Amino acid sequence: MERKEFVTFYDQQQQQAGMFDMSSSDLGFMDLLGTNQDFSPYLYDMIPQQQQLSSLQYPSPAAAPPPPFSEATSDLTNLPATPNSDSISSATSNEAATDNTEHGNNNKISSKQDKEEDDQKSKQQSKSKKKPLKKQREQRYAFKTQSEVDHLEDGYRWRKYGQKAVKNSPFPRSYYRCTSATCGVKKRVERCSDDPSMVVTTYEGQHTHHSPVMTRGSSIGMSQSSMSHFNNYGSMMQNHYQQQQLHLQQHQQPCMYNLQTPGNYSTTTTTSVPPSTAHHSLLHDQSRHYNTSSASASYLRDHGLLQDIVQSDMRKDE
DNA sequence: CGGGTTTGACCAGCGC
């Protein structure tokens, strides 16, 4: 059994996608750290999208900007409370932090009362100051995923705070915010107008906490050592992998998870994910709605752990 | 009752 395994970076405005093949024999998972110059360029801040995506013409890594993970060894648990660190986003964001930096802690979500006060202050400031500092955005990572479920589980808890109709798309865009009080990560979810079976998920920022379902260092079939590596790889890929794992669980049986992307990028490499014995309760709700007759679904059998993606010689924990 | 979703309103940025 084979399934296509891609991570796609997607420019929502230009409808343009860059992509790498997670399961390529040439490009191991370790490359996601940015240690491989031929591969790392595909991991970078999408802001500003217009500028960066112009160079995201797969496969032309030489023209791509540097990866977001300048610190390959940073542990997720030790991520700074201010994820939009200079090493990552300063070069790409020009919107000053009217709400972030002015709050001292960039990612801190104040209490509702404080928030309202801050809103009032910001409103007053926006009225009093003609040119307030521009807002500084977090780094963003976009994934294009084939799914019939709009909001894929990724191990974190999200609260929907908005939905907007998108220009040139019949599908609305949903806005989610991490429910953790100390985490300001956001994500946007929308369906691709070109291919309604594709869901574009854009993460903004980095989680400052462990996933609620990734407790005790082991979950979704991942070994603790694997989790450690994922922490090192950064939250983006962790999120993506979790998303895949959990998405597969929504099928309740091991089945194909097709991340194929349109165009000439299609290849046929394989990875796989097993059924998980954990966290099913989390997935019950969405699994109710998932159409298991998806054309892309088929069954597979193997481990589905990090080792299924990362070549053995590229792992350190074995 | 607490937490999450919906949805209209509002605001800021940007292009013309």
Place this chain on the structure above:
DNA sequence: GCGCTGGTCAAACCCG
């Protein structure tokens, strides 16, 4: 300046 669009807010609503 104006209109368009994306992003966010917040009241109302829903649900367990």
